[in-house]
Amino acid sequence: xxxxLPVIVRAELLGxxxxxxxxxxxxxxILAITLVVAGVxxxxxxxxxxxxxxHFLPFALDSLLAAGFTALSLLMLVVGFPTVIxxxxxxxxxLQLVVAPVRTxxxxxxxxxxxxTANLLLSFILAAGVLGxxxxxxxxxxxxxxxxxxxxxxxxxxxxLQAILxxxxxxxxxxxxxxxxxxxxxxxxxxxxxxxxNLNLRKTFAGRKGGAPDxxxxxxxxxxIDWLPTTWPGHALSATLQGxxxxxxxxxxxxxxxxxxxxxxxxxxxxxxxxxxxxVFGAPTAVWRRRKAVPSSRPSPQPSPLRGEGVARPSPQPSPLRGEGVxxxxxxxxxxxxxxxxxxxxxxLTRLLPALLLPLGYAAALSQPARSLSGFWSNVALVTxxxxxxxxxxxxxxxxxERRGFQLLRLAPLTMWQLLRAKVFIALPPVLxxxxxxxxxxxxxxxxGAVQLLELLIFAVWLAAGFVxxxxxxxxxxxxxxxTDDRRSVGIVGTLTSIGGSLGFAVISIGALALFLFGxxxxxGTANLGPVPSTPAVGFAMILGGLLLLVAGGALxxxxxxxxxxxxxxxxxxxxxx
Amino acid sequence: xxxxxxxxxxxxxxxxRYGNITAVDGVSFQxxxxxxxxxxxxxxxxxxxxxxxxxxxxxPTSGTAxxxxxxxxxEPLPAKAKLGYLDEEPFVHPHLTGREFLDxxxxxxxxxxxxxxxxxxxxxxxxxxxxxxxGELIGSYSHGMRQKIGLASLLIRxxxxxxxxxxxxxxxxxxxxxxxxxxxELAARGTTVLLSTHILEVxxxxxxxxxxxxxxxIVAIGSMDELRVQTxxxxxxLEDLFLKLTAxxxxxxxxxxxxxxxx
Numbered sequence: 001x002x003x004x005l006p007v008i009v010r011a012e013l014l015g016x017x018x019x020x021x022x023x024x025x026x027x028x029x030i031l032a033i034t035l036v037v038a039g040v041x042x043x044x045x046x047x048x049x050x051x052x053x054x055h056f057l058p059f060a061l062d063s064l065l066a067a068g069f070t071a072l073s074l075l076m077l078v079v080g081f082p083t084v085i086x087x088x089x090x091x092x093x094x095l096q097l098v099v100a101p102v103r104t105x106x107x108x109x110x111x112x113x114x115x116x117t118a119n120l121l122l123s124f125i126l127a128a129g130v131l132g133x134x135x136x137x138x139x140x141x142x143x144x145x146x147x148x149x150x151x152x153x154x155x156x157x158x159x160x161l162q163a164i165l166x167x168x169x170x171x172x173x174x175x176x177x178x179x180x181x182x183x184x185x186x187x188x189x190x191x192x193x194x195x196x197x198n199l200n201l202r203k204t205f206a207g208r209k210g211g212a213p214d215x216x217x218x219x220x221x222x223x224x225i226d227w228l229p230t231t232w233p234g235h236a237l238s239a240t241l242q243g244x245x246x247x248x249x250x251x252x253x254x255x256x257x258x259x260x261x262x263x264x265x266x267x268x269x270x271x272x273x274x275x276x277x278x279x280v281f282g283a284p285t286a287v288w289r290r291r292k293a294v295p296s297s298r299p300s301p302q303p304s305p306l307r308g309e310g311v312a313r314p315s316p317q318p319s320p321l322r323g324e325g326v327x328x329x330x331x332x333x334x335x336x337x338x339x340x341x342x343x344x345x346x347x348x349l350t351r352l353l354p355a356l357l358l359p360l361g362y363a364a365a366l367s368q369p370a371r372s373l374s375g376f377w378s379n380v381a382l383v384t385x386x387x388x389x390x391x392x393x394x395x396x397x398x399x400x401x402e403r404r405g406f407q408l409l410r411l412a413p414l415t416m417w418q419l420l421r422a423k424v425f426i427a428l429p430p431v432l433x434x435x436x437x438x439x440x441x442x443x444x445x446x447x448x449g450a451v452q453l454l455e456l457l458i459f460a461v462w463l464a465a466g467f468v469x470x471x472x473x474x475x476x477x478x479x480x481x482x483x484t485d486d487r488r489s490v491g492i493v494g495t496l497t498s499i500g501g502s503l504g505f506a507v508i509s510i511g512a513l514a515l516f517l518f519g520x521x522x523x524x525g526t527a528n529l530g531p532v533p534s535t536p537a538v539g540f541a542m543i544l545g546g547l548l549l550l551v552a553g554g555a556l557x558x559x560x561x562x563x564x565x566x567x568x569x570x571x572x573x574x575x576x577x578x
Numbered sequence: 579x580x581x582x583x584x585x586x587x588x589x590x591x592x593x594x595r596y597g598n599i600t601a602v603d604g605v606s607f608q609x610x611x612x613x614x615x616x617x618x619x620x621x622x623x624x625x626x627x628x629x630x631x632x633x634x635x636x637x638p639t640s641g642t643a644x645x646x647x648x649x650x651x652x653e654p655l656p657a658k659a660k661l662g663y664l665d666e667e668p669f670v671h672p673h674l675t676g677r678e679f680l681d682x683x684x685x686x687x688x689x690x691x692x693x694x695x696x697x698x699x700x701x702x703x704x705x706x707x708x709x710x711x712x713g714e715l716i717g718s719y720s721h722g723m724r725q726k727i728g729l730a731s732l733l734i735r736x737x738x739x740x741x742x743x744x745x746x747x748x749x750x751x752x753x754x755x756x757x758x759x760x761x762x763e764l765a766a767r768g769t770t771v772l773l774s775t776h777i778l779e780v781x782x783x784x785x786x787x788x789x790x791x792x793x794x795x796i797v798a799i800g801s802m803d804e805l806r807v808q809t810x811x812x813x814x815x816l817e818d819l820f821l822k823l824t825a826x827x828x829x830x831x832x833x834x835x836x837x838x839x840x841x
Contacts, residue, residue: 325692333685341673344715408669410635412686413659572637574630 004102008110027492043128050132054241058137061241065133065234066226069154072126073230076119076158078189081182083118084162087111088270089175104271112159112263119155127151130237143240150233150252153259157229160262167269180347183485229258330414334422337405338398347486348401352393375446376456382442383460384510387435388502391467395427396498398472399568400479400489404575416476416568420561423472424465431468435460459513462553466505469557474498476564481575501560508553515546584647586611586739586770587632592641594627601627603794604641609772609787611738614765616785617774618816620824624794625774626666629741632772633663645739659687662737666744668728672717676708676727679716683731695734702730706753721748729757733764740764740771746780758784782816792824 020028053064088111097107127148134143169178226235236251342348399419402409409419439460443453478494490498521527523539532538585608594602602624609615619625630636632643634650634657643650650657671679680699689695703709706726711719716727725748732740740761746754761771761784775781781788782802789799798805798819805819806812814822 325690325695327688327690328685328695330686330688333682336685337671337674337678337682340678341671344673404667404669405671407635407665408671408683409686411633411658411661411663411669412683413655413688414686415655570637574635 004100004106005109008097008102008106009113012110012114030492039124042125046125046128047132047135050129050134051136052132054133054136054139056136061133061137062226062235062238065130065238066231067234068126068129069150069232069234070228070230072123072151073154073158075189076122076155077162078182079122079186080118080158081162082179082186084115084159085166085175085179085182087115087117088163089166089170089273090179094274098274104274105267107274108267108270112163115163116155116159119159123151123155133237134241137241139241143237146240146248146252147237150236150255153255154230154233157255157259157262160259160266163266164262164269167266167273170273177346183347229255232258330412330418331422331425334409334419335426338426375448376452379439379442379446379448379452379456380459380510380513383435383439383456384463384506386438387431387460387463388467388506390431390434391427391464391471392498392502394431395423395468395471396475396494397486397489398423398427399476400481400483400494401486403481406479406481406571407575410571416565419568420472420476420564423476424469427468427472428464431464432461435464455513455517459509463506463509466509466553466557467502470501470505470560471498473557473560473564474501477560477567479571497560501556505553505556508549508556512546512549512553515542515549519543519546584611585609585644586613586646587615587741587772588642588644588647589628589632590642590644592628592631592643593639594624594631594636595639600794602631602638605791605794605796606641607789607796607799609770611770612765612768613786614761614771614773614784616781616788617772617791618776618778618781618788618820619774619791620776623791623824625776625791626743628791629663629743629772629774633661633741634658635663660737661739661741662732662735663741664725664728664732664743664745666747668724668731670716670719670724670727670731672715674716675713676703676711676716676719676730679727680731680734684734687735689735698734702733705756706730722750722753725749726753729760733760736769738769740769741774742771743774744776745773746775746777754780778816778820788816790820790823797823 054061057064088108094107094111098104130147130151131144133139134147166175166178173181232251232255236248236255239245239248239251399406436457439456440453442448443456448456474494474497475490476494477497478491480489480491483489518527518529519539519542521539522529522532522534522542523536525534525536527534527539529538587609589605589607592602592605593600605624605628607615617625617628627636631638631641632645632650634643634654637651645657645661648657648660671682674682677699680702684695684699685691700709703712706729708723708726708730711723716724719727725745729745742761745761746757749757758780761773765771773781773785787799787801788805789796790805791797798808800808802816802819805816805823806814809819809822811819811822
């Protein structure tokens with residue numbers, strides 16, 4: 001069918017518009033504000049860094065530009081991969097397009113437009129930086145369109161490369177699984193970059209007193225890898241800045257030629273993949289290899305569907321609920337189901353790994369020697385942050401990710417209080433275990449005594465119970481049961497409630513702990529409270545204040561749980577299959 | 579005809595509104611113990627909404643839903659313990675195997691653990707040809723298999739009331755027949771079955787009485803004979819009665835018009 005491309009693109013644009021129109025106007029406004037603020041901060045920051053480098057580091061521009069393009073390519077390759085897979089290889093509508101008399105080239109071109117979106121968004125950061133370099137270095141006018149053209153070409157190069165990689169991966173792995181793994185890898189990369197920044201890179205880029213940053217390592221590194229295609233656009237732009245038009249054109253043409261070659265190859269391989277239906281139209285049967293359960297006593301074949309008596313028996317059967325064993329527990333049922341689901345859901349597993357990695361980054365940042373916090377209070381801050389972070393990662397999605405299974409829980413003779421309790425009890429042990437290990441580790445590292453470790457552990461239990469309850473409540477207050485992506489399963493109200501509640505609880509808890517510890521010292525007459533006298537009366541007043549704060553913290557958790565219970569009880573909607 | 583047995587399912591003036599749209603408008607009926615009661619209607623007539631109000635998934639805008647005389651809104655837990663609801667798209671957990679799912683449901687309803695439960699589970703898995711799928715996650719099941727595991731999850735605990743929304747949807751003929759036999763046997767044992775379907779042959783074969791819902795309102799209720807009398811259509815089958823009562827456009831006439839406009 002000639003001209004199918006505009007038809008497909010129009011349909012996709014219509015779908016996108018409808019999705020946008022269907023959204024809550026308040027959320028659209030928040031989204032727009034977030035985008036504008038992020039654009040101004042990221043774009044402005046990137047432009048300012050580029051302009052500064054362009055002005056003050058003319059000797060390192062080639063390496064910096066090559067580094068920028070390489071970093072962007074790597075970032076796109078990892079972070080943009082899930083979008084590329086979703087757009088080109090996943091979706092029932094793809095099946096409809098393939099059975100229609102439409103050229104694969106048209107499908108590829110149409111899908112490529114949505115496949116490049118994530119990569120294009122990422123490239124915006126580099127674009128601002130590269131334009132900034134031009135402004136700082138006083139580049140000729142044609143530097144700017146050339147920069148934009150080269151960035152667009154780089155986006156196409158990476159997207160085409162991702163498509164090619166997927167056509168190979170799909171021979172063994174179904175598209176949806178590949179997308180989920182790619183999303184996990186993207187998250188891990190983000191966390192690893194963050195960790196690397198805190199541990200190492202920040203030092204490199206932090207300005208030394210009275211001098212420019214030391215970029216000699218970076219320069220020598222990129223001189224060694226300047227043959228990489230990811231560095232070519234950078235070389236083209238730096239040649240333009242140096243006035244070498246011939247060199248600049250050579251690198252630019254090489255980049256464009258590579259882009260064209262990769263896009264053509266991707267289209268060809270995409271066509272073959274669709275023709276073979278590799279991993280696109282239904283995954284290989286997902287079989288979970290486990291021990292085959294052997295029934296301990298095989299019932300004899302029955303002629304009747306239920307019991308085999310054959311003849312209808314009007315007398316009611318003894319209820320199977322009243323059997324010979326111990327009664328089943330809904331808590332156990334939910335815990336086992338969640339555990340099995342967690343183990344088998346690649347998306348959840350891959351989401352947990354970055355969540356575990358990130359606190360390490362913060363731990364590294366907070367435990368820098370320059371920190372003015374004393375050992376114990378530094379440990380308190382670390383434990384507070386870690387328990388808040390882990391609780392959020394493990395507990396906030398615990399109810400929304402029930403998805404349609406939530407209806408099963410609503411149909412069961414189970415109150416929403418029981419469900420909330422079950423979810424809190426399920427999420428608490430792993431959070432506690434992680435915090436205990438972490439508390440012991442930081443206490444040993446900071447050479448804290450046994451008493452301080454005990455105080456830290458008691459505080460950790462209190463924090464974990466509070467944060468987990470708040471996170472579960474946040475998810476229950478604004479659940480998006482239809483979200484296919486766990487990260488979108490809690491709405492903005494739930495997220496804000498969870499974050500706000502957790503921060504409030506953290507402040508209250510640390511305040512209570514401080515009042516207890518300093519109050520105890522004041523009661524003993526050993527505290528240094530500045531102008532306030534260190535007397536038993538002041539000490540008891542402080543301990544009383546600490547108790548009141550504890551009650552306030554408990555009340556905050558109770559209020560949020562009550563609100564969550566009310567929201568779940570009032571849930572009155574159907575949940576479509578996702 | 580007045581049935582002297584106590585109503586196991588009762589809808590009293592059930593209304594459900596979504597903004598200005600009234601999905602269900604004053605639906606009332608009773609299904610007695612051991613009865614298979616058919617609930618018929620076209621797509622979007624309000625069958626699923628009514629069933630979801632009866633099982634407690636939806637809160638009625640007004641009216642009352644009673645299960646064995648218990649108001650499901652006022653006393654949800656005892657009412658829910660008595661009923662089993664199968665949605666047209668069964669609620670299942672894709673990351674569990676069939677056996678694990680049955681175990682989950684049994685625990686959820688506090689069913690005693692032990693050999694009796696294991697035997698029952700095995701029997702149901704064999705009955706629905708799912709025993710050989712052990713080790714396979716429900717996420718990879720076909721629609722028919724999901725329907726079967728959904729049914730098995732109801733039968734494992736033998737509720738006294740079954741609310742089934744299109745239970746034969748997506749089943750192969752053998753499985754569909756099995757479900758029909760099962761429902762008849764369950765009804766004979768005293769289980770009340772409320773069967774929502776638009777497959778009229780199934781309703782005619784199984785149901786002692788039917789209610790026909792159209793645009794949120796019940797337009798007729800009774801046995802086949804009573805419906806024939808109500809509509810003045812002697813000898814008519816359920817399909818004829820349904821079409822007459824829901825007053826849709828004559829399909830043959832529409833087809834002819836469509837073909838004429840195309841030629």
